[in-house]
Amino acid sequence: MADEGAPGRVVVVGTGLIGTSIALVLRARGAEVLLADRDRAALDLAVGLGAGTELPAGDGPPPGGPADVAVLAVPPAAVAVTLLDAQKRGLARVYTDVASVKALPLRQAAELGCDPASFVPGHPLAGRERSGPAAARDDLFLGRPWALCPTPKTSPAAVAAVEALARTCGAEPVVVEADEHDRAVALVSHAPHVVSAAVAARLTGADDTALGLAGQGVRDVTRIAASDPRLWIGILSANAAPVADVLEAVATDLAVAASLLRDGSEGAAGHVADLLLRGNAGRSRIPGKHGGPGQAFATVTVVIPDRPGELAMIFQAAGIAGVNIEDVTIEHSPGRPLGVLEIAVQPEAAETLAAELRARGWSVPG
Ligand SMILES: NC(=O)c1ccc[n+]([C@@H]2O[C@H](COP(=O)([O-])OP(=O)(O)OC[C@H]3O[C@@H](n4cnc5c(N)ncnc54)[C@H](O)[C@@H]3O)[C@@H](O)[C@H]2O)c1
Ligand SMILES: O=C(O)C(=O)C[C@]1(C(=O)O)C=C[C@@H](O)C=C1
Numbered sequence: 001m002a003d004e005g006a007p008g009r010v011v012v013v014g015t016g017l018i019g020t021s022i023a024l025v026l027r028a029r030g031a032e033v034l035l036a037d038r039d040r041a042a043l044d045l046a047v048g049l050g051a052g053t054e055l056p057a058g059d060g061p062p063p064g065g066p067a068d069v070a071v072l073a074v075p076p077a078a079v080a081v082t083l084l085d086a087q088k089r090g091l092a093r094v095y096t097d098v099a100s101v102k103a104l105p106l107r108q109a110a111e112l113g114c115d116p117a118s119f120v121p122g123h124p125l126a127g128r129e130r131s132g133p134a135a136a137r138d139d140l141f142l143g144r145p146w147a148l149c150p151t152p153k154t155s156p157a158a159v160a161a162v163e164a165l166a167r168t169c170g171a172e173p174v175v176v177e178a179d180e181h182d183r184a185v186a187l188v189s190h191a192p193h194v195v196s197a198a199v200a201a202r203l204t205g206a207d208d209t210a211l212g213l214a215g216q217g218v219r220d221v222t223r224i225a226a227s228d229p230r231l232w233i234g235i236l237s238a239n240a241a242p243v244a245d246v247l248e249a250v251a252t253d254l255a256v257a258a259s260l261l262r263d264g265s266e267g268a269a270g271h272v273a274d275l276l277l278r279g280n281a282g283r284s285r286i287p288g289k290h291g292g293p294g295q296a297f298a299t300v301t302v303v304i305p306d307r308p309g310e311l312a313m314i315f316q317a318a319g320i321a322g323v324n325i326e327d328v329t330i331e332h333s334p335g336r337p338l339g340v341l342e343i344a345v346q347p348e349a350a351e352t353l354a355a356e357l358r359a360r361g362w363s364v365p366g
Contacts, residue, residue: 006168007031007068007161011055011091013082015046017128018098019073020136023051025169028138034062046133059089067092069165075231076101076238080108087115094158096122096165100185102149102178104238116153120162121178123147124171125189129226139170146171147185149178186242193224193232194247200225288327297326298350302341303363306332314341314357321356323349 006029012019015037023033023046033052037043047054055062070092072082076099083095083105095118099105102121109119126144128135146166150159163173176184200222203211236243257275260268288297304310318325327344345353354364 005164007165009062009064009067010034010165011036011062011067011070011086012052012073013037013055013070013086013091014073014078015042015051015133016073017131017133017135018124018140019071020046020049020051020133021138021140022071022073022098022124022165022169024049024136024138025141026165027052029168031168034067042133046136049133049136051133051136055091061090066090069094069096069161071165072097075099075234076104077234079105080112080114083109083114083119084112087118092118094118094120094161096120096148096162098122098124100189100235101238102147102181106149106151106178116151117155118158120154120158121149122162122166123149123181123185124166124169125185126171129224131228131231141166142170144171145174147181148173148175149181150175151178182239183242186239186246190236190239190243191246191250193227194236194243195250196222196225296347297344298347300343300345300350300353300357301365302343302357303365304330304339304341306337306339311341313360314343314362317356317360318343318345318353321349321352323353323356 007026008030009032010023010026011034012023013036015023015035019035019037023035026033027050034055035043035046035052036055037046043054046052070086072079072086072095074082074097079097079099083097086092086095097105097119099121100123102123106121110116124141124144124146126141126146128137128140146169148159148162148166159175166173199218203218203222253275257272260271284296302314304314315325323345325343325345329342331340331342343353354366357364
């Protein structure tokens with residue numbers, strides 16, 4: 001039995017990273033999932049992972065009639081033709097896609113004469129630097145925003161069905177107009193991807209000494225540079241102008257920083273510091289948990305011995321003190337039997353938690 005409000009029967013076309021991840025979570029929530037992919041190996045692997053059963057080939061709807069929703073999890077340039085095909089076949093009552101750009105598939109769907117009422121353009125803001133069904137995860141969408149870009153022609157019932165699908169995947173639906181979506185993701189996803197690639201590209205000529213000294217910083221900045229270039233060239237060229245706007249602004253900041261560093265004067269260092277401070281300010285604006293507005297939590301730092309049950313006892317102590325834990329990070333020094341736990345709490349609760357933990361014998365500096 002599916003959860004209440006969740007789609008009961010879903011078709012997923014495109015069993016790569018995103019399609020298979022959606023299929024896995026829907027299966028876990030009790031939905032029947034029918035899978036299709038033009039790549040036999042990707043389809044077989046998704047079926048083997050338990051993401052669903054193969055959609056029978058043919059011209060008409062699936063056996064048992066149209067599904068509640070068909071999710072088109074194919075590259076941006078393939079969305080409109082896949083939609084036309086799926087609607088002609090009558091695969092589902094409602095259709096959505098997951099492409100990282102929204103204006104292009106919408107425009108192409110209109111040009112091809114697709115039915116606009118049953119199509120809800122969508123985009124889960126969650127992913128990985130790996131492609132294909134082997135990289136799929138059923139927790140990929142937890143707490144993430146899932147953009148929906150209905151037009152005035154989209155039926156409200158179709159929007160409600162796709163909102164329910166996004167919620168079933170653990171995501172938070174956010175309705176936004178397609179052009180606004182594309183400008184927004186140019187800033188928060190697409191331009192950062194190119195910047196990451198540009199930093200990683202410098203490493204192609206790096207010698208062994210430099211590579212041997214690579215730490216976490218360069219790994220963090222370049223993680224997404226490992227993504228599939230074929231997928232990303234499709235995304236970037238479909239959102240070219242907004243991405244170029246952001247890249248030009250970043251390039252200006254970088255060029256100014258480089259010339260100030262060459263200048264070498266004390267005043268010049270102050271100007272570079274200004275960019276670093278703007279970096280701190282921008283980073284702190286990225287929303288926190290549940291995609292809510294960025295919130296200034298206080299951090300309680302605890303030194304914890306590396307032994308079983310320690311975290312559970314700390315969380316229990318927080319519960320006894322009536323303090324809600326907003327977020328947690330743990331830093332481990334390799335080879336040391338200690339960890340540093342950073343607990344984010346509401347500012348007014350920080351002192352209560354620190355006092356409770358100290359009273360119970362933990363080391364809480366500050
Ligand atoms: N990778 C990410 O982090 C991410 C995040 C959110 C959204 N997206 C979007 O999701 C979509 C899929 O990306 P992915 O990362 O899952 O890619 P992927 O390469 O892992 O999977 C895409 C799958 O679509 C299949 N496919 C391509 N054309 C097809 C067609 N015409 N008919 C049937 N199957 C077809 C491919 O064989 C492949 O299995 C893209 O539109 C992408 O922009 C990606
Ligand atoms: O985390 C990653 O690996 C991603 O690239 C995910 C990411 C993003 O930029 O946040 C990338 C593209 C998608 O359209 C949505 C999500």
